[in-house]
Amino acid sequence: MTESPPPSPGGPARMPQIWDTDISRRSPAPPGFGPPPPQFGADPGGAGGGPHGRRKALIVVLALALVAGLGGGGWLLWGRTQKAPQHRAEPSAPPRVDTRLDWIVRNPDKDKALPNPKHPATWFAHGNVIRTWSRQITALDVRQGKEQWRIALPGELCSASRRLDDDTAAVMYKKDGDACTGLMAVDVRSGRQKWDQRVPLHDARSSDYGDTQVLVFRGRVKVMGTSESATFAAADGKVLEHPRLNPVDNCMENRASTDGKTLLSVVRCSLGSDREFLQRIDPGTGKEDWTWKAPEGLTIRGVLSVDPVVVTVGRTAVTDTSTDLISISPQGRTRAVISLTDHGGAIDAIVGKDTVYLASADRETAASTKENRIVALDLATGEKRWESNAGGNRVGTPIGFVGDKPLIYQGAQSGEGGRLVTLDPRDGAPTVHKRMPSESSVEEAELATLGEVYFRDDKVFVVAAAEIRPENLMMSFG
Numbered sequence: 001m002t003e004s005p006p007p008s009p010g011g012p013a014r015m016p017q018i019w020d021t022d023i024s025r026r027s028p029a030p031p032g033f034g035p036p037p038p039q040f041g042a043d044p045g046g047a048g049g050g051p052h053g054r055r056k057a058l059i060v061v062l063a064l065a066l067v068a069g070l071g072g073g074g075w076l077l078w079g080r081t082q083k084a085p086q087h088r089a090e091p092s093a094p095p096r097v098d099t100r101l102d103w104i105v106r107n108p109d110k111d112k113a114l115p116n117p118k119h120p121a122t123w124f125a126h127g128n129v130i131r132t133w134s135r136q137i138t139a140l141d142v143r144q145g146k147e148q149w150r151i152a153l154p155g156e157l158c159s160a161s162r163r164l165d166d167d168t169a170a171v172m173y174k175k176d177g178d179a180c181t182g183l184m185a186v187d188v189r190s191g192r193q194k195w196d197q198r199v200p201l202h203d204a205r206s207s208d209y210g211d212t213q214v215l216v217f218r219g220r221v222k223v224m225g226t227s228e229s230a231t232f233a234a235a236d237g238k239v240l241e242h243p244r245l246n247p248v249d250n251c252m253e254n255r256a257s258t259d260g261k262t263l264l265s266v267v268r269c270s271l272g273s274d275r276e277f278l279q280r281i282d283p284g285t286g287k288e289d290w291t292w293k294a295p296e297g298l299t300i301r302g303v304l305s306v307d308p309v310v311v312t313v314g315r316t317a318v319t320d321t322s323t324d325l326i327s328i329s330p331q332g333r334t335r336a337v338i339s340l341t342d343h344g345g346a347i348d349a350i351v352g353k354d355t356v357y358l359a360s361a362d363r364e365t366a367a368s369t370k371e372n373r374i375v376a377l378d379l380a381t382g383e384k385r386w387e388s389n390a391g392g393n394r395v396g397t398p399i400g401f402v403g404d405k406p407l408i409y410q411g412a413q414s415g416e417g418g419r420l421v422t423l424d425p426r427d428g429a430p431t432v433h434k435r436m437p438s439e440s441s442v443e444e445a446e447l448a449t450l451g452e453v454y455f456r457d458d459k460v461f462v463v464a465a466a467e468i469r470p471e472n473l474m475m476s477f478g
Contacts, residue, residue, distance in 0.1 A: 069273060097435055107471055119158070123163075125168075137153070149192075154175065165217055179205075183232070197237050202242070212224065212253055228242075251270075265288075278309075309328040310326070312324070350400060356379055357398045362395045387428065391410070394419075406425065412442075415442065418444055434460055
């Protein structure tokens, strides 16, 4: 049964009551801490994409589903000396560490000349891995990599929703020349288009919404940009909202993020205070639960996590540069502020219940290889709990969790395949979880560079990046 879309706040965005932020309470960054967080855009917890084009390093996005029994009773009982109760089933064998290459998808010669897709997305549904490319959406069977369905896009991809909602995804594409005004909703179960239309515009001088983001949440499709925003019914594309700027303070929602349960909205007010606000929206009423004000002189660059709330901020005058990571309480108050000012580039990060795990910048080792460290920081205090090299001699990127253990992808190198490593949340001690074969290490390294890695249903998927035109598009290990 499809849930009815919740009501939304009435009228244009307004300047609400807020909790202020004291940036002076920030904690210093630990030694060796990685470069600043990614630009806002990918929804956390699912896709999350990554900061494409911000460093020549691995950008990894999580699409993680837990293996049955992992972190649960079966694993907790494994190896115990006590006799198990008669009604308890014997624990199953642990998952295989060494993997094999299940399949690889080549890039057709005819597609190598196509423009690189902007803000692509990857979804997993109904036994398929589904990817948005420059001019199409393709579903591949996760077991064999065979194409299950394909939907052609009328124009070049502009952006895509990071998450699915009731088997619905949405994409923006170029409909009028170079203007990103086409909006399409698709059903990933049937592999068919639900509807396709042009987004409305208030300002006839504008060609589109500008730097658009599309999000699907509770029966609605939200399209947001730097100049306008609109909301549509996911079922039929009916326009539900197309607000004008508030003439008093020029406030507008221009970004949002969701974990599927909660919606965080970024509202920018360009008159008067010229500040940005983060709102948590009640999905039942469409009203804000609380509003948090970004520190003066800072803009919200990204949302690392919706629950718990963790954002990255940067100096307003400096484009795409994050300077601080801020954790926010369930009541909308600042918990901890961690300075990233002294570290350039970008970071990869995952957020647990009370800890954020960040990848440091890589460095050269004595063995002429590169490695980095994973730093665990307390979300309540900003203090460092531990740091780990995750086994050393590799550059590792956090991509998700196995139970409560951070899961790190370490890329292929020197004739060795990549590997997934779990870290003990208490002290960072590493354990190899998956090891990719050496025979495909060259293809894996080429594909993973600037690409995306997913761990789903005990399989590893490596997907080509948007910035390059590789020989291969995707590979899967199991």
